[in-house]
Amino acid sequence: MGDTGPTGPVMDRDEVDRALARLGAEHEAVETSLLALQDHAGRRLLEGAALTGVTEERWRATEASITLLWTYFDAYTDALRTAREIRSRRRWSSPEDLAELTDLLRGECVTVAGGAAGAPAPDGAAPRLGERFTLAALVDRMNELYAASLDVVVAADAVWSALPARIDLLAAELGRTRRLAHSVGVRPGEHPAGDDLERITRTLTRLREEVVSDPLAFWRPAEGSSAPGGGRPDTTVYDREARALEDVRREIDAVLTVRQDAEQRIVKLRDVLSRADRTLAEARAARGEVLAKIAATEVPVVSGPPTALQEQLAAAAEYRRHAQWHRLSPLLESLEQNAEEELLRARESLTAVTAPLAVRAELRGRLDAYKAKAARHGLAEDPELVERYEKARRMLWSAPCDLRAAEQAVLRYQRTVAEVLGAAPRVPGQGGPREVREDREDVGPGG
Numbered sequence: 232m233g234d235t236g237p238t239g240p241v242m243d244r245d246e247v248d249r250a251l252a253r254l255g256a257e258h259e260a261v262e263t264s265l266l267a268l269q270d271h272a273g274r275r276l277l278e279g280a281a282l283t284g285v286t287e288e289r290w291r292a293t294e295a296s297i298t299l300l301w302t303y304f305d306a307y308t309d310a311l312r313t314a315r316e317i318r319s320r321r322r323w324s325s326p327e328d329l330a331e332l333t334d335l336l337r338g339e340c341v342t343v344a345g346g347a348a349g350a351p352a353p354d355g356a357a358p359r360l361g362e363r364f365t366l367a368a369l370v371d372r373m374n375e376l377y378a379a380s381l382d383v384v385v386a387a388d389a390v391w392s393a394l395p396a397r398i399d400l401l402a403a404e405l406g407r408t409r410r411l412a413h414s415v416g417v418r419p420g421e422h423p424a425g426d427d428l429e430r431i432t433r434t435l436t437r438l439r440e441e442v443v444s445d446p447l448a449f450w451r452p453a454e455g456s457s458a459p460g461g462g463r464p465d466t467t468v469y470d471r472e473a474r475a476l477e478d479v480r481r482e483i484d485a486v487l488t489v490r491q492d493a494e495q496r497i498v499k500l501r502d503v504l505s506r507a508d509r510t511l512a513e514a515r516a517a518r519g520e521v522l523a524k525i526a527a528t529e530v531p532v533v534s535g536p537p538t539a540l541q542e543q544l545a546a547a548a549e550y551r552r553h554a555q556w557h558r559l560s561p562l563l564e565s566l567e568q569n570a571e572e573e574l575l576r577a578r579e580s581l582t583a584v585t586a587p588l589a590v591r592a593e594l595r596g597r598l599d600a601y602k603a604k605a606a607r608h609g610l611a612e613d614p615e616l617v618e619r620y621e622k623a624r625r626m627l628w629s630a631p632c633d634l635r636a637a638e639q640a641v642l643r644y645q646r647t648v649a650e651v652l653g654a655a656p657r658v659p660g661q662g663g664p665r666e667v668r669e670d671r672e673d674v675g676p677g678g
Contacts, residue, residue: 240333241329241330241333242332242337248318251311251314251318254311254370255311257370258307258311261304261370261374268297268377268384271381271384273387273389273391274384276387276388277383277387280444282444284444285445285448286446289447290383290387293384296376296380297376297380302344303343306341306342306343307341310340313335317332336366339364339365340365341363342361342362343361343362343364381460382460383447386446386447386452387450389462389464391442394449394464394466394469395443397469398435398439401435401469401472401473402435404476405432408480411483411487412424412425412428412479415490416486416558417482417486418557424479427475427479431476434468438469438472450465486556486557487556489556489560489563490556493551497547497548497551500544500547500563500567501544503573504540504544504570506574507574507576508536510580511535511577511580514533514581514584514585517581517585517588520588521587521588523631524588524632525591525631526632526633526634530584530587531580533580534580537570540570543562547562547563547566587634590638591632591634594627594637595628601648605651605652613651616644616651619644623637623644627641
């Protein structure tokens, strides 16, 4: 066909029929999408909700876009109906009909009143009195508006479907935890966990209100995705409060554990502190003995009984009687550590105080061991050994005992025994070199 018009070559009958079929299919697809959008649960919720913030602003623009979409669709429908009517006049369209259809199907034959649509121009400029489109351009424009509108509707619906229900479940768990906390004395102003529960309650209440009124503020679009509704609900605040509630629950579980075994732990603490007290009393008595029996020795001072710990233990028993488990829990933990440390300190004090007595006992044992060694070799009546033994013995068994002088006396006696045994003639069974060596090993390091 060689004829041309303002829109280019005039279409032949087959081209017109194919174009009408394509436009009809697009009309059906657009209509189906618009009806689905109209019936979308998210759109109905947005229409009936008291919106705020980002959602209020975007929904206002989206409502205008949906209205404009229907205006565009009605204009598209009218143009398509006109084209179909022209084509149906004759089985074989006349050149005039084909020229008119070409203008209608390819030209900017669709005019939409901009003021009636109530939406800004596509490029964001001031609204115009009217817009002219080709049918193909009008379909593209409707697809753009539909995608933007659907994105808002799907995003809001996704947030509403996900977050409020999860917040309600967490709030229910929070309520159970609050009741449990109250039963063990964990209350606001009295225990940090009670303050945390109050804060979590306020945060969840505020979060639910904000999610319901401004769901798009809690939507995070997927990076690099252009599909409508591409993204996910932002659960940052929810997740943080869920973790905080779990921490509080563990704290309350610890308090419950205290309630179950508090009596046993208090009894054990009494036993530990009693042992520490007895050990300190023994150390004080030993210190008096050392000062009386050992001369020229510095003896460490022994502290008094653990009065502060006893007072804390009495407070712990009082907390238990009044079921103040939240206060009892940290006190018992502190007491258990301090009581063990007190017992260890008491034992170390006793060891330090009795050290001089232990040295004296070791010297006495060594002196008697060397006397027995001399007797085994027939030297019990040796005058020099008897003299030195008696001198060392008097020092060790007299009070106050000079440990330094006594130790020198014992060493002199040891050396004298060794010298006498080394100088004595060998008598079978009494003092051969091998026997002397074995005897020295029997007495220990001093020989």
